[in-house]
Amino acid sequence: xxxxxxxxxxxxxxxxxxxxxxxxLGWRDTSGAADPxxxxxxxxxxALAVLSAEAVGARGRVAIPAAVAVELVHxxxxxxxxxxxxxxxxxxxxxxxxxxxxxxxxxxxxxxxALAVRxxxxxxxxxxxxxxxxxxxxxxxxxxxxxDDLRFACLPWQGPGAVGPAxxxxxxxxxxxxxxxxxAALGAxxxxxxxxxxxxxxxxxxxxxVAFQVVDDLLGVWGDPKVTGKPVHGDLxxxxxxxxxxxxxxxxxxxxxxxAALLDSTEPLEGENASRAAALTEEAGGRAAARKQTRKxxxxxxxxxxxxxxxxxxxxxxETLITYLLDRTS
Amino acid sequence: xxxxxxxxxxxxxxxxxxxxxxxxLGWRDTSGAADPxxxxxxxxxxALAVLSAEAVGARGRVAIPAAVAVELVHxxxxxxxxxxxxxxxxxxxxxxxxxxxxxxxxxxxxxxxALAVRxxxxxxxxxxxxxxxxxxxxxxxxxxxxxDDLRFACLPWQGPGAVGPAxxxxxxxxxxxxxxxxxAALGAxxxxxxxxxxxxxxxxxxxxxVAFQVVDDLLGVWGDPKVTGKPVHGDLxxxxxxxxxxxxxxxxxxxxxxxAALLDSTEPLEGENASRAAALTEEAGGRAAARKQTRKxxxxxxxxxxxxxxxxxxxxxxETLITYLLDRTS
Numbered sequence: 001x002x003x004x005x006x007x008x009x010x011x012x013x014x015x016x017x018x019x020x021x022x023x024x025l026g027w028r029d030t031s032g033a034a035d036p037x038x039x040x041x042x043x044x045x046x047a048l049a050v051l052s053a054e055a056v057g058a059r060g061r062v063a064i065p066a067a068v069a070v071e072l073v074h075x076x077x078x079x080x081x082x083x084x085x086x087x088x089x090x091x092x093x094x095x096x097x098x099x100x101x102x103x104x105x106x107x108x109x110x111x112x113x114a115l116a117v118r119x120x121x122x123x124x125x126x127x128x129x130x131x132x133x134x135x136x137x138x139x140x141x142x143x144x145x146x147x148d149d150l151r152f153a154c155l156p157w158q159g160p161g162a163v164g165p166a167x168x169x170x171x172x173x174x175x176x177x178x179x180x181x182x183x184a185a186l187g188a189x190x191x192x193x194x195x196x197x198x199x200x201x202x203x204x205x206x207x208x209x210v211a212f213q214v215v216d217d218l219l220g221v222w223g224d225p226k227v228t229g230k231p232v233h234g235d236l237x238x239x240x241x242x243x244x245x246x247x248x249x250x251x252x253x254x255x256x257x258x259x260a261a262l263l264d265s266t267e268p269l270e271g272e273n274a275s276r277a278a279a280l281t282e283e284a285g286g287r288a289a290a291r292k293q294t295r296k297x298x299x300x301x302x303x304x305x306x307x308x309x310x311x312x313x314x315x316x317x318x319e320t321l322i323t324y325l326l327d328r329t330s
Numbered sequence: 331x332x333x334x335x336x337x338x339x340x341x342x343x344x345x346x347x348x349x350x351x352x353x354x355l356g357w358r359d360t361s362g363a364a365d366p367x368x369x370x371x372x373x374x375x376x377a378l379a380v381l382s383a384e385a386v387g388a389r390g391r392v393a394i395p396a397a398v399a400v401e402l403v404h405x406x407x408x409x410x411x412x413x414x415x416x417x418x419x420x421x422x423x424x425x426x427x428x429x430x431x432x433x434x435x436x437x438x439x440x441x442x443x444a445l446a447v448r449x450x451x452x453x454x455x456x457x458x459x460x461x462x463x464x465x466x467x468x469x470x471x472x473x474x475x476x477x478d479d480l481r482f483a484c485l486p487w488q489g490p491g492a493v494g495p496a497x498x499x500x501x502x503x504x505x506x507x508x509x510x511x512x513x514a515a516l517g518a519x520x521x522x523x524x525x526x527x528x529x530x531x532x533x534x535x536x537x538x539x540v541a542f543q544v545v546d547d548l549l550g551v552w553g554d555p556k557v558t559g560k561p562v563h564g565d566l567x568x569x570x571x572x573x574x575x576x577x578x579x580x581x582x583x584x585x586x587x588x589x590a591a592l593l594d595s596t597e598p599l600e601g602e603n604a605s606r607a608a609a610l611t612e613e614a615g616g617r618a619a620a621r622k623q624t625r626k627x628x629x630x631x632x633x634x635x636x637x638x639x640x641x642x643x644x645x646x647x648x649e650t651l652i653t654y655l656l657d658r659t660s
Contacts, residue, residue: 014474016481080440084433103414106436107477110410113440114469117447121463129459132466133451139444144344147437151346 001060002046002067009068009119013111020100020108021115024075026091030099039091039229044212045070045183047321052187052201055305055314065123066186069135072116073179077142079109084150092229113139120186127189134189134202138182145175152241157249157263165246165293169210172243177209184208200304207301211294211325217242218290219330221278227330233274236281239263243293245277248286255283298322331390332376332397339398339449343441350430350438351445354405356421360429369421369559374542375400375513377651382517382531385635385644395453396516399446399465403509406442407472409435414480422559443469450516457519464519464532468512475505482571487579487593495576495623499540502573507539514538530634537631541624541655547572548620549660551608557660563604566611569593573623575607578616585613628652 010021022028026040046067053063081087082095083105089095097105117139121132148171156162184205188198219228220235221244235242249260259280262273269277281287301322310318340351352358356370376397383393411417412425413435419425427435447469451462478501486492514535518528549558550565551574565572579590589610592603599607611617631652640648 012470014477017473017477080436083436086433102432103416103480106410106413106439107473107480109436109440110443111470111473111477113443114466114473117462118466118470121459121466129451129462132447132459132462136444136448136451136462140342140441140448143347143437143441143444147344147347147441150433150437 001050002043002064002071005064005068005119006071009072009115012118013115016104017108017111020096020104021075021112023099024079024096024108024112025071026093038093041074041091043071044321045074045179048180048183048205048208049187049190051314051317051321052184053191054187055201055310055318056188056191056193056197057311058191058193062190062192063187065120065128066131066183066190069116069120070179070183070186072112072119073135073139073142076109076112076116077146077179079105079112081146083109084146123190125190127192131186131189134182134185138178141174141178145171145173145178149175153239155241157241158260162249163241163246165243165250165289168241168243168246169293172210172213173206175209176213177206180209180212181205197308200308204301204304207297207304208322208325211297211301214243214290214294214297215325215328217244218287218294219328221281222287223329229330233269233278236274236277237269239269244281244286244290246286247289247293248281248284250289251284253284255280259284294326298326331380332373332394332401335394335398335449336401339402339445342448343445346434347438347441350426350434351405351442353429354409354426354438354442355401356423368423371404371421373401374651375404375509378510378513378535378538379517379520381644381647381651382514383521384517385531385640385648386518386521386523386527387641388521392520392522393517395450395458396461396513396520399450400509400513400516402442402446402449403465403469403472406439406446407476407509409439409442411476413439414476453520455520457522461516461519464512464515468508471504471508475501475503475508479505483569485571487571488590492579493571493576495573495580495619498571498573498576499623502540502543503536505539506543507536510539510542511535527638530638534631534634537627537634538652538655541627541631544573544620544624544627545655545658547574548617548624549658551611552617553659559660563599563608566604566607567599569599574611574616574620576616577619577623578611578614580619581614583614585610589614624656628656 010018013021019028019032023030026038027035029035049063049067049070050060054060078090079096082090083097083102087095088098096108117132117135120128120135152163152171181202185198185202188201217235220230220242221233225232248256259277262277267273340348343351349358349362353360356368357365359365379393379397379400380390384390408420409426412420413427413432417425418428426438447462447465450458450465482493482501511532515528515532518531547565550560550572551563555562578586589607592607597603
């Protein structure tokens, strides 16, 4: 539903950054031709915005400026995160910085960031001002979450200063939850909902965000690379601090101790070592803890909206979305 | 005047990005200690915001959120531009990307960008909404100007598709003028001026921006490196498309032809070659044309405010600022 609005927004960019933006959004290949093989992503954020507006009894289209803005913010964050993480692949294609260079990718991200704010700021209506304020708060949270995620790489697995599951949840709420919460809240806000309802959608979206991030981590270790499009054990090989591993390390079983020793060693975590780390994470209860955390967050998202009278069809669609988040395979 | 507001805004960042922001703003060195040797920049944008509010009869302090926002945008753009341009030095110190790495510098710029929008969006008062809209438009223009500036590097000096002085002025108005215009307009806007006055300040600031950029180019070739802090002939050595050189190439004198041949050659523009290019630019009239363009833009800035009744003291300060822009040596 937000696609024409997104196309219109991107059309405001100069041709060069517009081309990079179209590539980042999965619309075009590097030659500027339509790229039917490319994935445009899940559209989760725009769906949340539209669905929330409908849930509070408004027409979905009132949420389109919000849907466009949050998708642009998401695209901006992916383009810049891939630079920061040195990640050469995004959605089975070369990341923007790999295709266009680091400098141009910085610029493309800046353009998407500025465009997101402008799209919402130029929306007519009395809610626009509060909406922009909300988006700007989400943007600062998102940056803070990314900072924490980068910082985690330098922190130890165990002992003083170690990253635990609780710190992970704070990071995930900021990095992923703040934008999902913002998407849901903006939809309700542009739908004319009262502040308490808007805040409830914000909190619900934050829980969805944490769940989303934990499921991402689960798929990164046990997902089918053919379906996820991500390399097998990629996060383990990069010793990324993911929820299942952090949860596994909280135990004191032999598996947890062996896992900790493996992660602390200077050996590369390739091939058999990576498989062993995955098996140990599961044996030490990390996989089960992550599944449990996902269900808990999704239940918390449901609870946030309890007591709010939602339109029946969008309420069912919210439930479908929650089930999808829990069971997704890519 | 905006310093406490800037400190408060930066204090909202997480410690790591806050440290990078403090470094970028010239407040701290890389160890986090106060850095009295560092330059904090000219503070031109914050001065414009405060001065414009006073010029329309308001107290300068009403413009502080605008002053903070435009300084944060300026800091963001410098941090990211230095990455894009591969420029290792900024204000006689290592650029943020050199001190902290490219990834963290991308993050620091994003944080400053988001913080700028948030600062203005959270300003109380009925003008805040229009102010954020204005800032968001300036941000998209600024990115477009930077895109043009990067793109110019790949365009020829002469012949079809060449960059001329007119295209340069459009680029400079976007890259530098949009934020100076925004600073002046926001000051007038938060000062409660009517729309026509706000727009006049915007146009005046844009002209100042073009003048500022052309003076920068002049200082890059003929400035005293001890005063400017920039390497001698740096822009020439990098074959940067600066106004004096582009203006020189519009002529058909022997000097212009020799300059074009030198620029089109594959020889490095070091030492004598760079000095020769500087001399040819002057001989072909580029230096005089740039001085003339500066005066023209500054006169245009004055004309924009003709007919607007300004408070006498700030009007004098505006004039002082214009004279400073024309005669500055660093």
